Amino acid sequence: MKAAEAAIGVIGGSGLYELEGLSDVRWQKVQTPFGAPSDAYCVGRFGDRRVIFLPRHGRGHRVTPSELNFRANIWGLKFLGAQWVISISAVGSMKEAIRPLDLVVPDQFFDATRRRVSSFFGDGIVAHVGMAEPVCPDLAAALGKAAQETSATVHRGGTYICIEGPQFSTRAESRIYRSWGVDVIGMTNMPEAKLAREAELCYATLALATDYDVWHETHAAVSVEAVVQNLLRNVATAKDVLRRVIPVIAAPRTCECSSLLKNAVITNPNAFPPATRKKLGLLLDPYFPRGGTRVPRGRNRVPRQRNRIPRERSRRAPAAGHPRSKPDSRTPLQ
Numbered sequence: 282m283k284a285a286e287a288a289i290g291v292i293g294g295s296g297l298y299e300l301e302g303l304s305d306v307r308w309q310k311v312q313t314p315f316g317a318p319s320d321a322y323c324v325g326r327f328g329d330r331r332v333i334f335l336p337r338h339g340r341g342h343r344v345t346p347s348e349l350n351f352r353a354n355i356w357g358l359k360f361l362g363a364q365w366v367i368s369i370s371a372v373g374s375m376k377e378a379i380r381p382l383d384l385v386v387p388d389q390f391f392d393a394t395r396r397r398v399s400s401f402f403g404d405g406i407v408a409h410v411g412m413a414e415p416v417c418p419d420l421a422a423a424l425g426k427a428a429q430e431t432s433a434t435v436h437r438g439g440t441y442i443c444i445e446g447p448q449f450s451t452r453a454e455s456r457i458y459r460s461w462g463v464d465v466i467g468m469t470n471m472p473e474a475k476l477a478r479e480a481e482l483c484y485a486t487l488a489l490a491t492d493y494d495v496w497h498e499t500h501a502a503v504s505v506e507a508v509v510q511n512l513l514r515n516v517a518t519a520k521d522v523l524r525r526v527i528p529v530i531a532a533p534r535t536c537e538c539s540s541l542l543k544n545a546v547i548t549n550p551n552a553f554p555p556a557t558r559k560k561l562g563l564l565l566d567p568y569f570p571r572g573g574t575r576v577p578r579g580r581n582r583v584p585r586q587r588n589r590i591p592r593e594r595s596r597r598a599p600a601a602g603h604p605r606s607k608p609d610s611r612t613p614l615q
């Protein structure tokens with residue numbers, strides 16, 4: 282089988298469960314070492330680009346933000362060959378100037394979640410990936426430019442604060458977040474962005490404002506009805522942006538996202554527990570050959586093709602060492 286062509290991953294948030302306009306579509310299930318993703322991945326082509334779409338909350342919107350298996354979602358995208366991840370996310374606005382139906386391409390995140398597993402690492406292998414600039418500048422630039430081609434108002438840059446949810450904020454919380462200077466508020470981009478960095482994927486968010494959260498004194502406090510109504514309008518805008526941005530994303534990547542793990546693993550390779558080393562093969566193989574010594578820079582960057590793409594539905598990712606009957610105990614969905 283030929284090498285997996287670099288693919289553009291799209292994670293659809295609330296309201297975006299299918300992506301029209303794709304050809305050669307198939308829904309592909311992936312089992313990961315971290316359990317099951319939110320749903321099967323919709324793999325297809327948009328023009329001459331390969332696209333992998335995942336409905337973040339599953340088709341039918343079945344999974345709450347706290348229940349999301351973020352590690353499985355990102356791992357599955359990486360496993361299927363994604364190099365970029367466009368995160369489509371409904372948000373509340375925390376600034377007067379960001380009106381409902383406006384688009385924001387954040388360049389920073391604040392993680393205010395409380396009970397989410399936020400790393401692939403652990404169990405004997407430690408890595409510290411830099412998060413100072415959590416968004417891929419190249420992907421964000423492309424996304425911002427495409428957004429500006431639509432009729433929507435676009436705000437480039439800004440801080441997305443991610444709360445645990447699933448409840449919206451109290452008024453006191455909303456006011457305090459505002460005093461911190463954040464721009465938009467949502468429930469899903471953390472730890473998604475952290476995990477994308479660990480997986481060396483370019484990550485950028487298209488945030489679509491549905492409401493003013495609850496801080497605004499003259500706008501009615503956020504109601505589910507108002508959110509859903511704006512959500513539907515935003516979904517149409519998001520699809521418009523995707524149609525414009527996907528054709529301009531192309532390999533090779535020249536940003537630093539593709540080599541973020543190069544110097545991030547701090548554990549001595551000779552001390553890698555074999556089971557953890559095997560589990561993290563998708564991330565570690567480019568830098569550490571099985572057995573211990575670091576691979577010279579630039580060698581073996583592309584994982585071997587054998588077994589890279591499942592030939593049939595439900596095929597297990599090659600690094601999955603655990604039988605399905607013994608799921609990772611920290612996986613939120615289990």
Ligand SMILES: [Zn+2]
Binds near residue numbers: 417418482483534537
């Ligand atoms: Zn990048």
